[in-house]
Amino acid sequence: xxxxxxxxxxxxxxxxxxxxxxxxxxxxxxxxxxxxxxxxxxxxxxxxxxxxxxxxxxxxxxxxxxxxxxxxxxxxxxxxxxxxxxxxxxxxxxxxxxxxxxxxxxxxxxxxxxxxxxxxxxxxxxxxxxxxxxxxxxxxxxxxxxxxxxxxxxxxxxxxxxxxxxxxxxxxxxxxxxxxxxxxxxxxxxxxxxxxxxxxxxxxxxxxxxxxxxxxxxxxxxxxxxxxxxxxxxx
Ligand code: CA
Numbered sequence: 001x002x003x004x005x006x007x008x009x010x011x012x013x014x015x016x017x018x019x020x021x022x023x024x025x026x027x028x029x030x031x032x033x034x035x036x037x038x039x040x041x042x043x044x045x046x047x048x049x050x051x052x053x054x055x056x057x058x059x060x061x062x063x064x065x066x067x068x069x070x071x072x073x074x075x076x077x078x079x080x081x082x083x084x085x086x087x088x089x090x091x092x093x094x095x096x097x098x099x100x101x102x103x104x105x106x107x108x109x110x111x112x113x114x115x116x117x118x119x120x121x122x123x124x125x126x127x128x129x130x131x132x133x134x135x136x137x138x139x140x141x142x143x144x145x146x147x148x149x150x151x152x153x154x155x156x157x158x159x160x161x162x163x164x165x166x167x168x169x170x171x172x173x174x175x176x177x178x179x180x181x182x183x184x185x186x187x188x189x190x191x192x193x194x195x196x197x198x199x200x201x202x203x204x205x206x207x208x209x210x211x212x213x214x215x216x217x218x219x220x221x222x223x224x225x226x227x228x229x230x231x232x233x234x235x
Pocket of ligand 1: 010012
């Protein structure tokens with residue numbers, strides 16, 4: 001039995017029915033909304049565990065729905081969009097979305113994104129991982145108070161910027177962080193050349209973290225958008 005309740009915000013009836021049938025088959029609780037104002041009302045009155053949000057809604061832009069929900073809640077929002085343009089994804093992620101799916105999507109992909117989001121949620125709420133001073137993910141360990149990161153028990157030799165990048169990604173495990181978000185957090189600004197240097201720093205960090213042949217690939221690149229730290233399965 002699944003305890004998570006998902007709010008599905010989608011005005012396209014066949015797509016909405018597909019999502020709801022899929023979720024119900026996998027024992028998720030479902031709530032639905034067909035436009036932005038109903039969505040905001042449902043989100044605030046039912047406090048769902050996860051939100052699936054279509055960006056193209058009849059009464060308002062999905063980006064505004066994200067901004068409104070973010071004004072009071074951190075509930076995970078997965079954007080579902082027919083817009084394949086990267087700028088829309090970036091705008092949604094910068095407004096506070098956690099992840100995105102591009103239409104047409106497969107049912108398996110939808111369920112995989114949902115599982116990853118629920119897992120992240122449990123990781124964050126279970127023993128408030130955000131406050132914990134030691135982070136572990138597979139064979140990666142970060143001791144925030146000691147300022148130390150290790151892989152397979154061996155210290156990762158990181159420059160200060162690489163270490164800050166690693167911590168930022170780790171603290172947002174499972175979430176896609178845009179170039180703009182990362183550069184603002186690391187350098188306190190976002191200029192075009194910062195994105196270029198970010199790419200260089202990320203390449204160096206990934207060489208240290210993800211080059212061992214047995215590495216599960218901790219950092220995922222979203223070309224043109226940003227990066228994400230993957231939660232590695234322990235099994
Ligand atoms: Ca739509």
